[in-house]
Amino acid sequence: MDERDEYLKKKNIELENLQEEYNNIKKNYEEKINDLKDKKKKLIEMIDKKREYTINYLRSNENYNNELSNLNIIFRQYYDNVDIIYIENVKKINKKFRNDEDEYQSKIKRLKIYIDENYKNNK
Secondary structure (H helix, E strand, O other): OOHHHHHHHHHHHHHHHHHHHHHHHHHHHHHHHHHHHHHHHHHHHHHHHHHHHHHHHHOOOOOHHHHHHHHHHHHHHHHHHHHHHHHHHHHHHHHHHHHHHHHHHHHHHHHHHHHHHHHHHHO
């Protein structure tokens, strides 16, 4: 094997490492999104429990219907806030991932082109 073949072999290894690194980053972002989904689910469950407790408490009150209407509005806002926070966090994570993805895909593409051109020139 000559020096050029050895160099191309190193570049192929570099390419494999880059692809593996990219896959790890992608997996990390997917885990972050799943973690956010879990947190959102837990928050919704907490709000549901608090809502149920509050409704049961209000049932003992004479103004139950008036209070229930107000309560539904308040809890709807809680649910909406959880959704808004979740969506904003997912957007941030996706934006960061797209930037990282673009960077890695660009590096991978350049390296593949470089390797292909050198194999052609080597023949």
